[in-house]
Amino acid sequence: MSSSKDLHDNRRNYTKHELTEKKISPNPYEQFGWWLEDATNDGILEPNAMTLSTATKDGKPSSRIVLLKAFSQEGFIFYTNYHSRKGKEISENNSAALLFFWDKLERQVRLEGTIEKVEAHLSEKYFASRPFESKLSAIVSEQSEEIPSREFLEDKLEALKESGETNRPENWGGYILKTNYFEFWQGRASRLHDRIVYELENGAWKIKRLAP
Numbered sequence: 001m002s003s004s005k006d007l008h009d010n011r012r013n014y015t016k017h018e019l020t021e022k023k024i025s026p027n028p029y030e031q032f033g034w035w036l037e038d039a040t041n042d043g044i045l046e047p048n049a050m051t052l053s054t055a056t057k058d059g060k061p062s063s064r065i066v067l068l069k070a071f072s073q074e075g076f077i078f079y080t081n082y083h084s085r086k087g088k089e090i091s092e093n094n095s096a097a098l099l100f101f102w103d104k105l106e107r108q109v110r111l112e113g114t115i116e117k118v119e120a121h122l123s124e125k126y127f128a129s130r131p132f133e134s135k136l137s138a139i140v141s142e143q144s145e146e147i148p149s150r151e152f153l154e155d156k157l158e159a160l161k162e163s164g165e166t167n168r169p170e171n172w173g174g175y176i177l178k179t180n181y182f183e184f185w186q187g188r189a190s191r192l193h194d195r196i197v198y199e200l201e202n203g204a205w206k207i208k209r210l211a212p
């Protein structure tokens with residue numbers, strides 16, 4: 001069996017929508033809200049799933065999917081373990097990027113900025129709203145640490161269930177990306193795509209178009 005696979009013929013033409021300066025919002029958060037709503041209405045399975053890219057202080061990057069749990073003009077919020085690999089990277093380098101890809105809409109959104117922990121009361125509120133089993137999983141999982149087996153985790157879970165403890169671990173909580181750069185990408189026919197960027201300059205959003 002050959003170990004390489006040729007994907008040259010995996011080619012789709014994007015013709016569903018267009019993105020024009022006339023129709024976009026002057027506010028990138030509003031524009032994002034419209035597109036997230038389209039993705040939700042279009043039946044995309046997890047429209048709030050996004051790729052989070054972080055990097056070490058030396059700039060070695062890593063990416064993973066997390067779920068967007070809230071957004072406002074303040075930024076984009078997700079929840080995780082502060083001791084995880086991403087948490088450690090954020091603690092030494094708070095520059096980060098988020099990426100959404102909504103295939104059915106032929107759309108991509110790129111966000112860039114700096115990350116901060118959210119206030120503890122927000123993490124507390126969100127943790128309290130999670131299903132019982134999800135709380136337990138968050139408590140037993142020392143996310144990103146090596147473990148000896150799946151059984152190890154399941155045994156820990158059983159022991160925790162018996163103890164009845166469901167308090168939020170202090171190292172579990174939210175982060176917010178304070179966004180200074182948005183790019184909205186709309187696939188167009190024959191690779192002549194639309195790319196609209198919003199960049200924060202002296203407190204105001206400057207809008208420009210990029211070549212595809």
Ligand SMILES: Cc1cc2nc3c(=O)[nH]c(=O)nc-3n(C[C@H](O)[C@H](O)[C@H](O)COP(=O)(O)O)c2cc1C
Binds near residue numbers: 063064078081143144
């Ligand atoms: C659809 C999907 C949603 C996920 N949502 C989250 C999330 O909200 N928070 C989280 O910590 N990990 C989430 N994960 C798991 C992460 O991708 C990753 O495995 C984990 O956070 C550990 O990453 P790290 O070792 O780079 O810190 C999700 C994975 C998938 C595929």
